[in-house]
Structures are given as C-alpha cells and as structure tokens.
Amino acid sequence: MDAEAQESFRQFVANRSSALLKTAVLLSGGDRHAAEDLLQNALIKAAGRWHQIDEPEAYVRQILYRQQVGRWRLKWPRRELSVAEPPETAPGADLSAAAELRVVMRGALARLTARQRTVLVLRYFEDLPEADVARLLGCSVGTVRSTTHRSLARLRRLAPELAALGQGREPQPPSRDFSPVEVHR
Structure with missing residues (x-):
C-alpha cells in the first residue's frame, strides 16, 4: 500500500x-x-x-x-456477555427508561440465534430492504421475510417485558446504541 x-x-x-x-x-x-x-x-x-x-x-x-x-x-458456541461501561447518558436528562430498554433489548437479542439476530440487525438497525438482506446473506427474499417474522415473534416471547416498558410512558426517541428493533404487541 x-x-x-x-x-x-x-x-x-x-x-x-x-x-x-x-x-x-x-x-x-x-x-x-x-x-x-x-x-x-x-x-x-x-x-x-x-x-x-x-x-x-x-x-x-x-x-x-x-x-x-x-x-x-x-454454530460457534455463545459467549458470556460482559459489559465494562454503563450506557451513555445525556447531561441533565433522565434516561433510565431508555437505559432499561437497551439492557432488556440487549438481553433479548442475545437470546436469539445468531441468524435471527443478524437478520434483525440488517433489517432494522441498518435499515436495509429485504432484497439487500437476502443478497448479503445468500438466501431468498422469502427466507428473509419468514426469518424476520419468526425472529420478532421469538423476541416477543423471550422478552415480554419489552411490551411492559412502553405502557404508560411517552415514546422514547429511537436509540441506535442497542435498540435496533421496536417490538409492539
């Protein structure tokens, strides 16, 4: 070079x-x-x-x-999650709900399979269209759709507390830290 x-x-x-x-x-x-x-x-x-x-x-x-x-x-084995840093905070803002959501979301994403997590990250965090995700992963658009659907359903089952976090509170602005997916029931 x-x-x-x-x-x-x-x-x-x-x-x-x-x-x-x-x-x-x-x-x-x-x-x-x-x-x-x-x-x-x-x-x-x-x-x-x-x-x-x-x-x-x-x-x-x-x-x-x-x-x-x-x-x-x-199919590499899962590794234990260790976090050395607390979530970022804005000066003077109460971000406890956003921090709680990030922690819950991170835990829920960690419980998904790597394939499910990858599809959700590409679709919702990277905001890629289904066709691009299919091309990147080497599968069909239908596979991306079904994997997305099943992944979101599993995420809802694994982390029902996500629905409870949003009840009775004003919607938080989306954070790109560790909340790539908005889960609604």
Whole structure:
C-alpha cells in the first residue's frame, strides 16, 4: 500500500470505526470483544484490497455481515456477555427508561440465534430492504421475510417485558446504541 492509500485508510478507520463497531456489537449479540475481533478482521481484509475499493464503508460492512454469517453457520458456541461501561447518558436528562430498554433489548437479542439476530440487525438497525438482506446473506427474499417474522415473534416471547416498558410512558426517541428493533404487541 502506498503512502497516499495508507493515509486514506487511516482516515477511514479514524472516522468510521465507531459506527462500524456499533454494528459489529449488534451482530455479535452485545459481546464487545467478539465485535472488536469482527471489526478488526474486516478492516484487515479491507486494508489488503484498499486500492481496489470504491465505497469503503459499504465494503467493510459487507465483510462484517459475511463474517457473521460464517460464524452462525459454523454454530460457534455463545459467549458470556460482559459489559465494562454503563450506557451513555445525556447531561441533565433522565434516561433510565431508555437505559432499561437497551439492557432488556440487549438481553433479548442475545437470546436469539445468531441468524435471527443478524437478520434483525440488517433489517432494522441498518435499515436495509429485504432484497439487500437476502443478497448479503445468500438466501431468498422469502427466507428473509419468514426469518424476520419468526425472529420478532421469538423476541416477543423471550422478552415480554419489552411490551411492559412502553405502557404508560411517552415514546422514547429511537436509540441506535442497542435498540435496533421496536417490538409492539
């Protein structure tokens, strides 16, 4: 890699790594260490082909998705979730309901299979159309639809407390931290 490409890659990593890490955390079910590994592997792969890449962020995101698909196809064992940092808070705001929702959502997502979680992250966090999700995962649009439907149903069964969190409270603005899916009953 020449000096210009190296500097371009460094700038990309500095500017976009936090957003890419958020996606990786969601894809890995909240396991920050697995997410960091996922992102690091994706960036290594991208660095090797940097001079050929037209849209770097799209390329790295696709690597993230494909690596995650490879992980759930291999049926890797689940890892324990450990959180070292409390949720972010805005100065002067009472975000206890939003924090509670993120914690419940993270736990509920972690109880889904990797395939279900990946489909939900791509559909609702990344806001990709079904056709794009199908292309990324190498399956049909019908499979994406049925997996989405079943995943949301399972999420509702696994975390009925999500419905209780929204009752009697004003709707919270959507947070892209760890609440990629709005679950309604």
